[in-house]
Amino acid sequence: xxxxxxxxxxxxxxxxxxxxxxxDQVSALVADEIExxxxxxxxxxxxxxxxxxxxALRNVLLAYAVHNPNVGYCQAMNMVTSLFLLHTSEEEAFxxxxxxxxxxxxxxxxxxxxxAIVDQNVFEILLKKKKxxxxxxx
Numbered sequence: 001x002x003x004x005x006x007x008x009x010x011x012x013x014x015x016x017x018x019x020x021x022x023x024d025q026v027s028a029l030v031a032d033e034i035e036x037x038x039x040x041x042x043x044x045x046x047x048x049x050x051x052x053x054x055x056a057l058r059n060v061l062l063a064y065a066v067h068n069p070n071v072g073y074c075q076a077m078n079m080v081t082s083l084f085l086l087h088t089s090e091e092e093a094f095x096x097x098x099x100x101x102x103x104x105x106x107x108x109x110x111x112x113x114x115x116a117i118v119d120q121n122v123f124e125i126l127l128k129k130k131k132x133x134x135x136x137x138x
Contacts, residue, residue: 004103005095016091019063026065030072034061037075041082048082056085060094064101067094071101074109 009016026034038054038061047053060081065072080100084093101109 003096003099005092005099008098009092009095012095015067016063016094019066019094020059022066023059023062026062027072030065031062033075034058034065034073034078037078041078042086045082045086047086053085056090056093057082059090060085060097063094064097067098068102071109077101077109 035058038057039048041057042048045053048057057078061073061077064077064081077097081093081097084096088096
């Protein structure tokens, strides 16, 4: 309820089906990225060891790529979406993804991943302040 996804779903009935019918508009590069990540999404979970689960995940990610071609697909969208699909329909998962990517965490899901970079820097600062020993790569 807090995400606004149910409001979006109610307000835009039929949009998910329309977007899915236009999945051939997704660029080959984006479609390949999605395909590569499908089997990396909760691979041990029974829901994603079947064609049905993988197909549902593919549908939501392709529909989103049509909906928002500026973002298209970014890594980790598959993980979030796979969790949504454990508890919702494809259409509900799509609107939850829209809400997360476009309203709740807009700087996480884009080509620059600014939000994730900022969070990593904040985390590093906190570790240094708390004097937590960390491994360094050299």
